[in-house]
Amino acid sequence: MITKSKSNLFLFCAGILLLLSVFLHLYKLGEIPSGFFCDESSIGYNAWAMALTGADEYGNKYPLFFRCFDNYHEPVMVYSIVPIIKLFGLSEFTVRLPSALFHIIASISFYFLALRYCRNRYIALAGAFVFSVLPWIFPVSRVMMAGYTAMLLGICIGWLFMMRAFGEKSYTWAILSAAGWAFAMYSHNCGRPVTAVILTVFTLCFYRMLLKRWKIYTVFASSFFIFMAPMIIAVMRNPRILGGRFSQIAVWNNSSGIWETLQRIISNYCGYFSSTFLFLSGDGNLRHNSGFGGELYIFLFPLLLAGFVVLYTQLKKNPWYAFILIGIFTYPVAAIFTIDPIHATRSINGAPFWTILCLLGADWLFQSRRILRSILIIISVLAAIEVSFYMTHYFTRYREISENAFSAPFITTLKYAFERMNKDDSIYISPTFFPHAVDRSFKPVWYSHFLFFGRVSPADYQKKGLPLRIVPYGGVVSSPGYLVRSSHVADDYGALYPNFEKVPSGTKCSGRIKYKKNIYYEIYRIGGTE
Secondary structure, eight states: OOOHHHHHHHHHHHHHHHHHHHHHHHTTTTTSSOSOOHHHHHHHHHHHHHHHHSBOTTOOBSOSSBOTTTTOBOHHHHHHHHHHHHHHOSSHHHHHHHHHHHHHHHHHHHHHHHHTTOSOHHHHHHHHHHHHTOTTTHHHHTSOSSSHHHHHHHHHHHHHHHHHHHHHTOHHHHHHHHHHHHHHHHHOTTHHHHHHHHHHHHHHHTHHHHHHTHHHHHHHHHHHHHHHHHHHHHHHHOTHHHHTTHHHHBTTTTOSSHHHHHHHHHHHHHHTTSHIIIIISOOOOTTTOOSSSOSSOTTHHHHHHHHHHHHHHHTTTOHHHHHHHHHHHHGGGGTTTBSOSOOTGGGGGGHHHHHHHHHHHHHHHHHSOHHHHHHHHHHHHHHHHHHHHHHHHHHTHHHHHTTGGGTHHHHHHHHHHHHHOOTTOEEEEOTTTSOSOOOTTOOOTTHHHHHHHTTOOHHHHHHHOSOTTEEEOSSOOSSSEEEEEESEEEOTTOOEEEOOOOOOTTOEEEEEEEEETTEEEEEEEESSOO
16 A cells, blocks of 8 residues: 555655756757758758748648758657747757657656556656656757657657557547557658567467457557558558658668668668677767767666566567567567668667667566575666766766767857858858758758758748858859858868868858868958948
């Protein structure tokens, strides 16, 4: 029996951990990581366009998918930013905020999911906090590159409500579970194959239980297809929504044949179960990983082993333990068919399953003899130390080492110029700064930065394209403003040479932003005053 004092103590602990998680997610959210990736500015600009005009950058009214630079972003994140921009304006912070909030909410839902597997609510609470600061998720929860955290929320609530639906024979929970899984598919493109595979394997493996509860399953399946109908219709009208981006990163690209492709797929699959990926170094891309350890904390390793022991003993007794195993063995399915051998964000859906498995181990140790409880206490101390070291690294060292991963020098240079431009000023873009032809209809990946930081009017851009004040520099200027360029240029072999590009007479260098070793972005003031 839980006394009032014990209940108050639990609520106090839960409140402290929730506040700590919120603080870690929101502290300097617009500044760390420094810079702003092209997906962030693209999603942010389209959300701003929706807030002001009800249409995306192309003028499409209330689209289900956002074309952006032909990668077709999912609707959840763009539409979730719209009300925040209306309330607080457009900024790096407001664009990144929904990603952090979805992770916090997903962690809360993870607590209730963990309670379905753990007898001890403190272990479930600790697991929810660990899930909220997991290296696999935490870095991407503080940026807005895609709907990863929203997808995780959909998986957690879909899983939780599914257990309640079939356990309590509830039609309401069945509908809510279907909504959760559908939400995951509308949040990120990785959620589509992952959800489809998990639910298909679930149907095949649980057919006996589903036959006994066929009415519940019918409601669940029917609801799911109803929720997915808009996406199905959209994909039928425009297949690029489903395969446009995938065609660029498919594992069979540049393959000599089917055997090489199969070798790549098998190698990719095995890589996602390696200790190197899970615990030691993880994804080497600093947009996906902080550079401190793997995707899971090292202290989770003994809990994971204990979790497998629990799975082995409980598989035949409780089918929902088999569901964990299904999630673990199928989690890389969206990633193994892409060219990258290791990609943390395309496999991020595995995070809830691995964490639940570790909680099974923690709960088993807690329920065991005193010596095993002592091991759990030691692991808890190590956990506090490792999480502290991780967060210290993230908010200090990571900010520095990830600058180029998020184009921080490029962004700082653009912001410097745009923020100081007068009403009649132009910004001149040197090809040494931006190696794409700048014209009124250009669409290279990085164009979204000009739209976002230049605060280009969505209504004007939808009708006329890039404004005339953003000008490609060819040695001639027609109005005052700023010239941005690189201090050095590289030849085809990577050798660096000073930039001998002619600078208009009467200009002065207003600032230099370090890009790489011995390379700077330079900002020149042309005429007028700053």
